[in-house]
Amino acid sequence: GQNIDQPTEMTATEGAIVQINCTYQTSGFNGLFWYQQHAGEAPTFLSYNVLDGLEEKGRFSSFLSRSKGYSYLLLKELQMKDSASYLCAVKDSNYQLIWGAGTKLIIKP
Amino acid sequence: GAVVSQHPSRVICKSGTSVKIECRSLDFQATTMFWYRQFPKQSLMLMATSNEGSKATYEQGVEKDKFLINHASLTLSTLTVTSAHPEDSSFYICSAPVGNTEAFFGQGTRLTVV
Numbered sequence: 435g436q437n438i439d440q441p442t443e444m445t446a447t448e449g450a451i452v453q454i455n456c457t458y459q460t461s462g463f464n465g466l467f468w469y470q471q472h473a474g475e476a477p478t479f480l481s482y483n484v485l486d487g488l489e490e491k492g493r494f495s496s497f498l499s500r501s502k503g504y505s506y507l508l509l510k511e512l513q514m515k516d517s518a519s520y521l522c523a524v525k526d527s528n529y530q531l532i533w534g535a536g537t538k539l540i541i542k543p
Numbered sequence: 544g545a546v547v548s549q550h551p552s553r554v555i556c557k558s559g560t561s562v563k564i565e566c567r568s569l570d571f572q573a574t575t576m577f578w579y580r581q582f583p584k585q586s587l588m589l590m591a592t593s594n595e596g597s598k599a600t601y602e603q604g605v606e607k608d609k610f611l612i613n614h615a616s617l618t619l620s621t622l623t624v625t626s627a628h629p630e631d632s633s634f635y636i637c638s639a640p641v642g643n644t645e646a647f648f649g650q651g652t653r654l655t656v657v
Contacts, residue, residue, distance in 0.1 A: 467646070476649060
């Protein structure tokens with residue numbers, strides 16, 4: 435079966451750095467996505483990785499290792515507004531998005 | 544960037560009635576739209592894929608006759624929850640893929656059936 439694993443919840447301090455990991459086993463791979471979702475709202479796109487390596491976009495970076503079936507989202511200079519759920523999703527061989535359950539990130543002052 | 548507009552954002556309906564949710568692509572044509580359901584503290588669950596001009600493809604376990612999907616134009620897809628019951632209360636979200644690299648989501652619809 436297809437599976438995406440990410441931690442259920444993480445806590446970090448304002449101004450610090452946090453890394454959210456995601457491991458996946460899917461039938462085929464056509465890219466990995468990270469989305470941010472605030473409570474009661476729809477997800478918003480953060481990043482997309484299809485090749486190995488690090489993609490940096492402002493305070494957020496995303497890393498991919500296809501051989502390990504592994505990705506992480508790195509958030510720097512954490513702000514209170516970063517408190518949200520972070521969803522990892524993989525496009526499989528049919529270009530269908532397979533979603534992780536999300537990681538709830540709690541930022542403390 | 545691409546925008547997907549979903550309406551209504553919140554709806555409360557009586558048990559046994561039907562509710563229609565609209566999802567529009569505002570500045571691009573969407574031949575495909577995805578409909579998701581999300582229960583509290585759970586991830587997105589794909590319900591069905593709607594394709595413009597053809598029948599929707601439903602995921603296993605999703606009742607076709609209960610969740611009617613229509614994709615009559617390149618900018619509009621609708622999901623109708625028929626004979627709604629309290630267990631249908633959930634957050635419904637549509638999304639449209641843009642190329643292979645992104646999926647843009649509507650704002651979501653919070654459905655409460657009383």
